[in-house]
Every structure is written in C-alpha cells, then in structure tokens.
Amino acid sequence: MLRRFSSPTPFAGGLVEHECPRCGREVRLPLGALCGECRAQIERKARKLGRWASGISTLLLVVYVLIRLPPDPYARLVSAVGVVVWYLLSNLVVRRAARELLS
Numbered sequence: 001m002l003r004r005f006s007s008p009t010p011f012a013g014g015l016v017e018h019e020c021p022r023c024g025r026e027v028r029l030p031l032g033a034l035c036g037e038c039r040a041q042i043e044r045k046a047r048k049l050g051r052w053a054s055g056i057s058t059l060l061l062v063v064y065v066l067i068r069l070p071p072d073p074y075a076r077l078v079s080a081v082g083v084v085v086w087y088l089l090s091n092l093v094v095r096r097a098a099r100e101l102l103s
C-alpha cells in the first residue's frame with residue numbers, strides 16, 4: 001500500500017527552479033518562470049516591436065485615408081478617430097504577440 005503524503009504543500013520542492021530557463025542565471029523561481037532581467041528584456045523588445053509595427057501600419061492607413069477621404073467634415077473626424085484606434089489596437093496586439101513569441 002502507498003504511504004500517504006502528509007506535507008501541507010505537496011511537491012513543493014519539484015515546483016521550484018534554481019536557474020532561469022532562458023539565460024541560465026542562478027535564481028530561485030517558480031517552475032517555468034523567467035528571471036526579472038529576462039522579463040524586462042522581453043518587455044523592452046516587445047514595446048519596440050509594437051511601436052514600429054503599429055507606426056508603419058498607421059502611416060500606411062493615414063496615406064490610404066488621405067487618398068480616399070471624402071470632403072465631408074464628419075467623415076474626416078471618423079477617419080481620424082479610426083486612425084487613432086488602429087494605432088492603439090495594433091500596438092497592443094503586436095506587443096502581446098511579441099511577448100508570447102519572445103519568451
């Protein structure tokens with residue numbers, strides 16, 4: 001018969017890593033987690049990539065809107081709001097995807 005495990009935190013020793021899986025630095029981390037410096041480096045790269053991707057795509061959108069823009073002032077306002085929303089959403093999506101892919 002198997003002996004019953006009586007620890008209040010079962011498998012606690014197995015859920016801790018002693019080095020970062022990305023850089024190999026000696027730190028005490030939960031299983032699968034990255035060290036603070038690796039997370040900061042990934043966040044910086046993701047932010048930079050998000051700025052570039054959303055900036056370029058927004059620039060292309062602005063060129064398209066300026067070419068196709070009707071003379072109506074309400075249409076100009078809606079287009080301007082659309083461009084701002086496009087920049088914000090594309091920046092968020094690219095940063096999130098970059099964070100997932102780089103880690």
Ligand SMILES: [Zn+2]
Binds near residue numbers: 023034035037038
């Ligand atoms: Zn690391």
